[in-house]
Each structure stands twice: as C-alpha cells, then as structure tokens.
Amino acid sequence: MIYEIFTHFRFRVHFRSSLCKKCADFSTQQQAQKWYEQRKKSGQTGWKSLDRDGDGQACDCLPGGHGKKCPKKKK
Template identity: 55%
Template structure:
C-alpha cells in the first residue's frame, strides 16, 4: 500500500511539472487563455501581458523577430 501511495504521488508531481511552451499551442489565443487560467507567465517573455505573440493571431505573427 505504501508503494502504491508513493507511486501515485510521484506520478502527480511529474505530470504537474510540465512547463508549457508556445510550441504546445496552435494559436496565440489558446496560449493566452492558458496563461490567464493558470497564471503561468513564462509564455509572456517580455511581460507585457500577451502570451506567445509570434503564434498565429499574435501581434508579432509573421514578423522578422519570430523564429521560423
């Protein structure tokens, strides 16, 4: 029983430790909704409140500053 409890706890920690990246989303809106829902501001590199601005729908989509 102890082993099962430990295994469940470890599985929970590893699942919640996934850091979201802009590549995990298809559009800027999806990333924005995720950031607002979770409070995960790592998607907003310049801290202006807009997540993943290089994704489709973002303010810099298609700009030369976005990696292709």
C-alpha cells in the same frame, strides 16, 4: 514499494506538466492567451514563461499573434 515510488513519480510529473507550459504546448496565440490570463488572474504560477517580452501578450509568435521578434522558421 517500487510501485508506490513509480506512482508517486508519475503523479508529480503529470502535476508539474499541467502547471508549467511553453508556447509549443499551444496551437494558437488565442489558446495560450486564455490559459495565461486564467493562471495570472487566479494567482497561480506558470504563466510568466509565456510572455517573455512582458507586453501582456502570451506567445506572440504563434498563429494569430502579432509578434515582431519571432524566430525564423526552419525550412
């Protein structure tokens, strides 16, 4: 019984983590953009959080992006 609950919980956490992404989950803007466009085109969810300013560019502040209002990096 406990094993079944644990297995079910692990599956749900893994399943959810593959649906919802943050910019920190990607190394470059191009990687984020590719994932963003695939999700959006297929009608799946989880892509809106990558484009906070609504300009169609995911994770503008990652390397390779052209974000203008990026948070300053901590030293």
